[in-house]
Amino acid sequence: MTSFDSSPQLNVWRASLALAVVFVMLATTGWTAIRSHRGQSPLQASLSAWQRGHLDGNALPDADSSPRQLAAFFASLDDAQLDRLAHRYPLAVGNMNGAPVELRYLANRVALKKQSARERARMHDKRLTEAGQYEAGRRMHRFADLAAKKRQILAFDPEGSGRAAEVFGDLDKAERVSIVVPGVDTDVITFQRTNRKYSAPVGMANSLYRAERATGSKTHTAVIAWADYTAPNGLGLDSATALRAEQGSVRLKALVAALPGDSTVALYCHSYGSVVCGVGARSLPSRVTDIVVAGSPGMRVEKASQLGTTARVWAMRDADDWIQDVPNLELGGLGHGADPVSEEFGARLLSASDAVGHTGYFEPGTVSLYNFAEIGIGAYRSVHCAQEDDRCLAGLPDSATT
Secondary structure, three states, X not given: OXXXXXXXXXXXXXXXXXXXXXXXXXXXXXXXXXXXXXXXXXXXXXHHHHHXXXXXXXXXXXXXXXXXXHHHHHHOOOHHHHHHHHHHOHHHHHOOEOEOHHHHHHHHHHHHHHHHHHHHHHOOOOOOOHHHHHHHHHHHHHHHHHOOOOOOEEEEEOOOOOEEEEEEEOOOOOOEEEEEEOOOXXXXXXXXXXXXXXXXXXXXXXXHHHHHHHOOOOOOEEEEEEEOOOOOOOOOXXXXXXXXXXXXXXXHHHHHHHOOOOOEEEEEEEOOHHHHHHHHXXXXXXXXXXXXXXXOOOOOOOOHHHHOOOOEEEEEOOOOOHXXXXXXXXXXXXXXXXXXXXXXXXXEEEOOOOOOOOOOOOOOOOHHHHHHHHHHHOOHHHOOEOOXXXXXXXXXXXXXXX
C-alpha cells in the first residue's frame, strides 16, 4: 500500500489548490448547469403510455408500485400477455423493478433495436451538424451491439448520454450477486470499450464474473455492470460534490431491493462509484454484505463506522493510482472526506500490488481481481491483505454463509 506524507504544510497546500480549482470552475461554469428539455424523454413517454394502457380490458398497475406488487402482477400473466407488454411498452417494462429479469432483457432488446433505428435515421438528418451525425452513428452502433440476443440488458435509458446495466450469469438462480458501480465519464457509449476494455463497466463485470467462475466454487454467482445512474462528466464540479452520488444511490438501493430471490450482494465501487456507495450505504438493504472500494476519492465520511451499514467495508489502491493526489477533505460540500485506505478510516485493506493505474483493478491475473472474486464467492479468508499482519481478516466468518 502506498505511504502518504501527512505533513500539515502539504495538507494545507492541497486544500488551497483544491479550493482554487473549484473557484475557477465556479467562475467559468456557475453553480448549476441548466439543461433545456423538449417534451418527454423516450423512457418517460413509455411510462406515460403504460399508465394509460390496458391489457385485455384491464388497467395496468401503477409503474411506481412496489417491486413485490409488480412481481405479483407479472406472475399472473401468461407468456403471450408478457410478450405483448414487452413490445408495447419496452422502455417501461425494461426498467421496471419487479418485472421478471428475462422479460426485462426482452423488453430492453426491443427498445434498443428501436433506438438504434432512430439513430440510424439521425445519421442522415441534414439538420444535424457533422458532429451530431457522427454521434448518432456511434449511438446507433452501441445500441445495436447491446441488442444482441446473447446480451442480458437489465436497464436501458437512451436519454442524454444514456444509462445501462448488464447481467453476467443467471440472476434468478444466483446465491451471491456482485454489482460493479463505476465512476466518472460513464455513459451508454463508454459502457464498454474495445481498447482498455477492463476500464469500462462491461469489461470490469465480465472479468469479475469469469474470475469468480475460475475459482471452482459451487456457489452460483451473477455479476451486474451497473451504469444506471448519471455519472459526473470529467473532473469538474459534479465530481467534487455528492449530488450525482445522492441521485445514484437512490437508484442503486432500488436495484438491490428488487433483485430476485434472497441472494446476498457485494458492491464493487470504483473511483466516484465509491462516493455513490458511501452516500447510499446507510439505506441499502441488509442483503448487502460487502462494500469494496478501489481507487476511491472518499466515501463522504471520516470513518467506515460512520457509514451506518452492517456490511464489511474493504478498500484498496495501487501504488501509482493518481487518485492518491486528490486532497482528502470535505469543505462546504466540496470533496469526499477521509481516505478509505488510511488506517484511521478503518476499512479492511486489500492488496492491489500488481494493478497498474487508476483503471487497472479488474485486469485479469491481478491480485486485486483475485481479491474481488474471493469476496464475490464468499471465500473471505482467501483474500490477500495489504498489510503483512493480515488485519483485514479479523473477525471474518469461516464460510460463505454471510
